[in-house]
Amino acid sequence: MTSTAEKPSVVGKKPADPAFKKKSPLTRIFASRETSIAIAVILIIAVTTLRNPTFLTSADGFRDLLVTPSILLVVALGQAVVIITRSVDLSVGSVLGLTAYLVGTLFVAFPSIPIPLMFLIGLAFGGLLGLINGALVAFGRVPAMVITLGTLYAFRGINVAWTGSNRINASDMPSGFLKLGTQQILGIPVLTIIALVALVVVAWYLHNTRGGREFYAIGSDPEAAELYGLQKTKRVLMAFVFSGAMAGLGGVLYAARYGTINSQAGDGFELQAVGAAVIGGVAITGGTGTVIGAALGAFLLVTINRALPVLGIPDFWQKAVVGALILGAIVLDRVMAKRNHQKLLEKRDR
Amino acid sequence: MMSETTAPRTYKDFAQPIVRRLLLTRESAIIALLIVVLIGASLIVPSFASAATATYLMLDVATILLISLLMAPIMITGDIDLSVGSMVGLSSVVFGVAFQAGLPVPVGIVLALVVGAVGGLFNGWLITHIDLPALAVTIGTMALFRGIAVGLLGTTAVTGFPQEWTKLARAKIGDSPIPVIMILFVVLLIGAVWMLHFSKFGRGIFAIGLSKEAAAFSGVDVARTRLILFVLSGTIAALAGVYFTLRYGSARGDNATGLELQVIAAVVLGGVSVFGGRGALHGVIAGVFLIGALSSALRLANVTSDVINIITGVLLVASVIASSVLDWFKRQRARRALRSATQQPATTG
Secondary structure, X not given: OOHHHHOOOHHHHHHHOHHHOOOOHHHHHHHOHHHHHHHHHHHHHHHXXXXXXXXXXXXXXXXXXXXXXXXXXXHHHHHHHHHHOOOOOOOHHHHHHHHHHHHHHHHHHOOOOOHHHHHHHHHHHHHHHHHHHHHHHHHHOOOHHHHHHHHHHHHHHHHHHHHOXXXXXXXXXXXXXXXXXXXXXXXXXXXXXXXXXXXHHHHHHHHHOHHHHHHHHHHHOHHHHHHOOOOHHHHHHHHHHHHHHHHHHHHHHHHHHHOOEOOOOOOOHHHHHHHHHHHOOOOOOOOOOOHHHHHHHHHHHHHHXXXXXXXXXXXXXXXXXXXXXXXXXXXXHHHHHHHHHHHHHHHHHO | OOOOOXXXXXXXXXXXXXXXXXXXXXXXXXHHHHHHHHHHHHHHXXXXXXXXXXXXXXXXXXXXXXXXXXXXXXXXXXXXXXXXXXXXXXXXXHHHHHHHOOOOXXXXXXXXXXXXXXXXXXXXXXXXXXXXXXXXXXXXXXXXXXXXXXXXXXXXXXXXXXXXXXXXXXXXXXXXXXXXXXXXXXXXXXXXXXXXXXXXXXXXXXXXXXXXXXXXXOOOOHHHHHHHHHHHHHHHHHHXXXXXXXXHOOEOOOOOOOHHHHHHHHHHHOOOOOOOOOOOHHHHHHHHHHHHHHHHXXXXXOOOHHHHHHHHHHHHHHHHHHHHHHHHHHHHHHHHHHHHHHHHHHHHO
């Protein structure tokens, strides 16, 4: 603060200062959160495969490795967009469960529904539930956490009231739909392809379009964004509709993958989705992070959970590992941010 | 007043009459709603108005009541503690494992409380010293504490606690329908009311919720206050965990799963602002009893738990929306009052 007065010419020098030279793209890729998580995932897979080769090399093992994270991946994708706009959506688990049951019920009632239409129904229904959340948050001007906590209860309650002790079994759904859970194209499971397509589209949109950048602007400073003329209400609403739609898609994938749906489908998914996003570098305070990071976070969480029993750690400890990972990730983020800040201060004062 | 237009208008000219100030609050509204629900349930549900129902109602809400005593101040500072439900589970397991190892029950209780305090200290330290958001930290420790609890005991449960202790957890005071645990609660409540509403520390809590910077400049040790609240919250959650274990006679890793949501719902319903800075314990207690009485009445009327979940959720959403709608009306009225107050000297003079 004091040094700026002593060195008035520093502003003019800045561009020539070697300290401000842009980092090469290669260093940036290697220093990114996404890369370190990807390395962690690969390490876990490698170690687990050494212990028990079927984890990766058997046909089923390879498929499960890719299919199981796909459901969490799409839900975390929606969650990441909501968190980037400085909200949180705790109702995703309930939306997933409700949509999964709707899909099952519709198949029982109309067995001949074309499968792509079912995906659209899932997306639309989830989006509708997300719209309820978004409207309450955006127009009520109340924190998303409380609203979505309320809808977490309400949606799950509706689900239990509707389902009771019933459940949808695999025999109730057309085999073409269930095959999606096992089918592969060029060795990659169909469900994973669907999740990856969604990921690529959203990642491109958030990174390259004006609308996508507005989510970041609103998340990093809501007041400034509004003063600048961005439509905060509209973007927050969009984020929640999108998160609901992704949870709905997750519900359809869940139905296809597991074939059995009871009233507790997706219970506790909100924690995993928030965890995946946070581990992937999406800061809970909004404005930073990428959906690719969140997707890798989802991959890491699910892979660790599947690897623990193989490594001889009872799967009771899964949750403790998830908690430690979340805490580790946010502390790491904080330390890095502080160091970065310090570096920038030093550069300015030099 | 009209003759002395130049006299400065004092605080009293703007203040509401004391009756209005006491009655027209969120807290009074919730207490009124609670009374309506109690009367309504007694009239509609035949078995509701009985001593046994009252006893079970109090036994059931005791866990949430205890935890809400600290959740309320934490939310008034603008933080949140999502890890309390998991801490109930963890302290239950610690208590159970200590008992299994042959330690006497009081030692087990102390151990559980220490674990609660350490867990709360961990939360508070990460939040105030590493400067992390409470939401993110306690989502992490919510998973961590639960994970340790489930990891330690797996799917097994510790049972067979001494009869005198399990009986004490369910005992009533003499012939009255009031359970013994309520004595403990009232003692802690008096402490909490003093801490939040009548001490310097408590004024600091409200000040932090309104503005951390302003609080720091007026001499409140912001970090210390927040840290202390998290330590106390962990400790009281552990105490609730011991009670929970003795009441049901079983220590399990998955005890009280999802309890944090119920506590937060009750606290918000009781008038604590989710933005921090406002709230009072009588409203919070009414909020806890409101949810408790509703679910107890519905259960007696053979309504299933899912409908209770729907009602809890809708109540929660409605209460926060209602307060923001009310605030909007109040702001409009204040703006109009201000406009007429500023115009008055011009018209009279």
